[in-house]
Amino acid sequence: MERLRLVLEHLPDEALMAHLEKSRGHGRDDYPVRAMWNSMLAGIVFQHPSIESLRRELSRNGQLRSICGLRAVPSAAAYTRFLRSLMEHGSWIESMFDELVKALSEELPDxxxxxxxxxxxxxxxxxxxxxxxxxxxxxxxxxxxxxxxxxxxxxxxxxxxxxxxxxxxxxxxxxxxxxxxxxxxxxxxxxxxxxxxxxxxxxxxxxxxxxxxxxxxxxxxxxxxxxxxxxxxxxxxxxxxxxxxxRRLWKDGEQTRLLPGHTNVVYDEGGAVYCYCPETGARQQMSNGGFEKDRGTLKKVCPAKAYGITCQGREQCPVAGGVRVALAVDRRIFTPIARESYKWAKEYxxxxxxxxxxxxxxxxxxxxxxxxxxxxxxxxxxxxxxCVMLAMALGRVREKQQERMRSLVRSVS
Structure with missing residues (x-):
């Protein structure tokens, strides 16, 4: 019952309950709105695949009925009407979700x-x-x-x-x-x-x-x-x-494209940039030099300079000092974090x-x-x-059990 308690205590459902109770007006109150709502949440928390499964559990489990606030098990027709009412108030569920996200943002700085x-x-x-x-x-x-x-x-x-x-x-x-x-x-x-x-x-x-x-x-x-x-x-x-x-969208076996403004620099669809030695024609991948936010460019460093390899044409190479690749060359391929970098792989x-x-x-x-x-x-x-997932997480954060924040099955002792 610990998981259900977390949800009932930390779900910001007061506005929705007040609205549903007002909508009911002076009609029959055999099954109070709050009790019906609590039992619906219990069905989600305890993984009941259908309303009938939930009703059977309520019928045999007096403690669960008491926690939900039910004196008797609601009929299938009562649940049908309640679900129809909830579907008509879908925007209220979305607002509740937003409140939970904001609450977690306040509790967790990152x-x-x-x-x-x-x-x-x-x-x-x-x-x-x-x-x-x-x-x-x-x-x-x-x-x-x-x-x-x-x-x-x-x-x-x-x-x-x-x-x-x-x-x-x-x-x-x-x-x-x-x-x-x-x-x-x-x-x-x-x-x-x-x-x-x-x-x-x-x-x-x-x-x-x-x-x-x-x-x-x-x-x-x-x-x-x-x-x-x-x-x-x-x-x-x-x-x-x-x-x-x-995705691999280049056609006709195209492996590389010439970088605009250069004669010996190409790039592939994975974002790697290569230079060709003007003396031997050998191809080497250029090293990453970081992203220049103010310029909107990725810096690429000469491989001979970055890795200390021998390049016979370095003296006459037009990109020996490196190149800047503007994101605008191809916004799909070039991004602020270079695709072939360790940082990109780590983030991915x-x-x-x-x-x-x-x-x-x-x-x-x-x-x-x-x-x-x-x-x-x-x-x-x-x-x-x-919403139930977020309410459980919020409850555990507020109750100093952050290490169990993602746990949805086992209760916290």
Whole structure:
């Protein structure tokens, strides 16, 4: 019961409860709003896959009924009406989420400094589109087919590819990569593009969490978000350094391109810059010399100077003193943190924070096995799960148990 206590004590739900109670007016109060709400939260905390599962637990567990404030187990119809009411008040759930993010920002000075973005596939309870288009509360008329392709390189240099297909939805997330907690989210059909929704997530942060955007230093994401407009926007509008992997988009076997303004300097799609010795024609990768913010350029240092190697044409080489590569040469490839640098690789590892948040949603919040149909229900369920996750974390921080902040299953003794 410790986890439920943390959520009930630290979730900022007073405004929503007051509004729902006012909306009910002088109608029947067999099952008080607060008690229904508490039992819904209990269903999420204790991973009940359906309302019927929750009702069975309430029926046998008198202690849980007492904590929720229920004298009797609500009927299935009562839960249906309550869920419908919550779906009509989705903006209140979003506001509650925003309050939790701000509260954590106040408790954790570095919260929001490192951000990571990704999407999560969530299959609908329905297995395929319905031929009937009339809404009856059982069919899923909102879900769509989604595809995600994962590619990588093995240690032996060979490549691998994994294609995941599903019928349902996508949960798009921005998380704090240091503390592995969500800071922004949207829920869409499974067919929605990650890049397009990436811009929406930035819009949401700008509107709802502007202080976090000012604090953020780095945003990591996989190659699904490789888009020159998104990368440019991160740096130009918010001063956030994007660390986003590149897709291989160059065609016809093109391996390198000539750096504008130079005759013996080329770059590849991974952001590495090479110079050719004017005497022997040998190619060497140039060393990183840092980023010049005022110029918007990356400094590249002569490899002979940086590594002490012998270069027969150094005396007549036009780039012996190094070169400056403007980000504007190719905003998709050149970013404030050089792609081939150790720092870029170190920052990119923080991207896995989103994967761990997604795993907790599956394992600790029941998204691996659920009975959700419809976009409105999915948005509500995702919003509630993320609020519960943040409320638990906030409770543990406030109760001086920060080391257990990410723990969603075991209670704290």
């Amino acid at each position: 919260f929001g400094r490192r951000l990571a973005m990704d999407s999560k596939a969530i299959a609908s309870w329905a297995s395929r589109p319905s031929k009937e288009k009339k809404e009856d509360g059982r069919r899923d008329l909102d879900a769509a087919y989604g595809v995600k392709t994962y590619r990588g390189t093995r240690e032996d240099g060979s490549t691998w590819e994994k294609v995941v297909r599903w019928f349902g939805y996508k949960l798009h997330l921005v998380v704090d990569a240091q503390h592995e907690l969500p800071v922004a989210y949207t829920v869409t059909k499974g067919s929605r593009s990650d890049v397009k929704e990436g811009h929406v997530l930035l819009d949401e942060l700008e509107k709802r969490q502007p202080e976090m955007l000012k604090k953020a230093e780095v945003l990591t994401a996989d190659r699904g978000y490789d888009d020159s407009k998104l990368l440019s926007r991160c740096w130009d509008e918010y001063g956030i350094k994007p660390v986003i992997d590149t 590892r923080y991207r896995t924070a989103v994967e761990r948040v997604n795993s907790r949603l599956d394992v600790s919040f029941g998204f691996e096995r659920h009975t959700i149909r419809g976009l409105a229900k999915m948005r509500l369920r995702c919003g509630l799960a993320l």
